[in-house]
Amino acid sequence: SQTIHQWPATLVQPVGSPLSLECTVEGTSNPNLYWYRQAAGRGLQLLFYSVGIGQISSEVPQNLSASRPQDRQFILSSKKLLLSDSGFYLCAWRVSGAHSGNTIYFGEGSWLTVV
Amino acid sequence: AQSVTQLGSHVSVSEGALVLLRCNYSSSVPPYLFWYVQYPNQGLQLLLKYTSAATLVKGINGFEAEFKKSETSFHLTKPSAHMSDAAEYFCAVSDPGTNAGKSTFGDGTTLTVKP
Numbered sequence: 001s002q003t004i005h006q007w008p009a010t011l012v013q014p015v016g017s018p019l020s021l022e023c024t025v026e027g028t029s030n031p032n033l034y035w036y037r038q039a040a041g042r043g044l045q046l047l048f049y050s051v052g053i054g055q056i057s058s059e060v061p062q063n064l065s066a067s068r069p070q071d072r073q074f075i076l077s078s079k080k081l082l083l084s085d086s087g088f089y090l091c092a093w094r095v096s097g098a099h100s101g102n103t104i105y106f107g108e109g110s111w112l113t114v115v
Numbered sequence: 116a117q118s119v120t121q122l123g124s125h126v127s128v129s130e131g132a133l134v135l136l137r138c139n140y141s142s143s144v145p146p147y148l149f150w151y152v153q154y155p156n157q158g159l160q161l162l163l164k165y166t167s168a169a170t171l172v173k174g175i176n177g178f179e180a181e182f183k184k185s186e187t188s189f190h191l192t193k194p195s196a197h198m199s200d201a202a203e204y205f206c207a208v209s210d211p212g213t214n215a216g217k218s219t220f221g222d223g224t225t226l227t228v229k230p
Contacts, residue, residue, distance in 0.1 A: 032216055043205065043222035045161075047217055057215070090158055094216050100207040100214040101166060102147045106158035 002027035006091040006107035013114055019064075019078040021110050026072065027078055031093040033074040034104065038088040050074060052097060086114045089115030117142040118207045130230045134178075135191040136224050138206030141187065148189040148198035149207040149218065150180055165189060166211070176200070199203060201228045 006023040012086050013019060025031050035047045046059045048066035056066050067075045074091055091107040122137040140146060148168050149158040163174025170182040176199075180191045189206060203225050209218040 034217075044220040046217060046219075049217060051215055059217075066146055092158075096216075100116075101164075102211055102218065103149070104207075104209075104216070104218055105160060105161070106151075109156070109158045111156070 002076050002105065004091060004093055004095075004105060004107040006089075006110055008110060009108065010014060011113070015083060015113065015114055016080045019076070019081050019085070019087055019112070020077040021091075023074045024072055025074075025093045026095075027099075028072070028093070030071060030093065030096050032096050033068060034092040034094075035074065035076050036090040036106075038090060038109075040087070044090065048076070059098055064093040081114045086112055088112075095115050117210060117219050119208050119219055119221035121204075121206050121224050123161050123224055124222065125225045125227065127227040127229060128196045131195050132157055134191070134196045134200065134206050134226065136206075136226065137189040138189045138191065138221060139187055140179075140189060140206070140208045142208055142210065144210055144212060147209040147211050148180075148182060149209070150174065150178070150189075150191050151205045151207065151220075151225065152176075153203045153223075155202075162191070162204075196226075196228045198230065199230050201226055203230065 003026045033050045036044045052069045089110045092104045094104045118141045120139045149164045149224045150162040154161045165171045165182045173179045206221040207218040
């Protein structure tokens with residue numbers, strides 16, 4: 001069966017420090033991968049998605065970047081964090097290809113507090 | 116373009132009462148529709164999904180939803196609420212014909228179950 005893991009689960013970072021959140025998927029090949037952010041009391045905002053190694057699409061202009069160095073690895077980064085980057089970050093995946101059912105499966109989430 | 120509106124950011128019911136969480140969508144093509152549940156500090160878990168088969172979809176934990184094209188709705192129901200149903204619920208819409216399979220999420224509805 002497929003599983004998705006992301007880490008760290010929680011982190012507190014000072015303003016201006018770098019960020020690296022990592023996500024890996026097991027049990028599937030060539031998944032579509034996603035990074036979402038969930039601000040407190042709000043819905044999910046899609047930040048980045050990837051349909052293959054090295055292919056990253058950004059949904060919103062921001063202080064963050066994403067990379068996919070391996071088929072099942074997705075990394076969310078920042079060189080200098082802002083207070084507004086605080087939130088709950090969710091990695092997700094789905095089977096690639098159109099008409100595949102489009103069900104998105106989520107990781108456990110990472111709480112980021114920028115102080 | 117696609118969008119989701121969840122009517123009511125907070126819903127409170129008594130234990131044993133009917134649960135009704137409302138979701139209306141907008142999509143230029145016949146959509147896939149999803150309901151997810153999120154417990155505190157966790158990722159999202161799929162409750163059920165509609166992918167153009169039966170309009171009444173049954174999910175986990177006794178939940179079901181009915182796709183009504185004429186009303187562009189996909190409301191979530193459960194006949195009898197349980198204390199363990201207290202969580203946040205998200206409705207999502209997706210275009211089945213795209214490889215990226217991006218889903219658009221509503222802002223969520225927090226369900227409170229009173230004893």
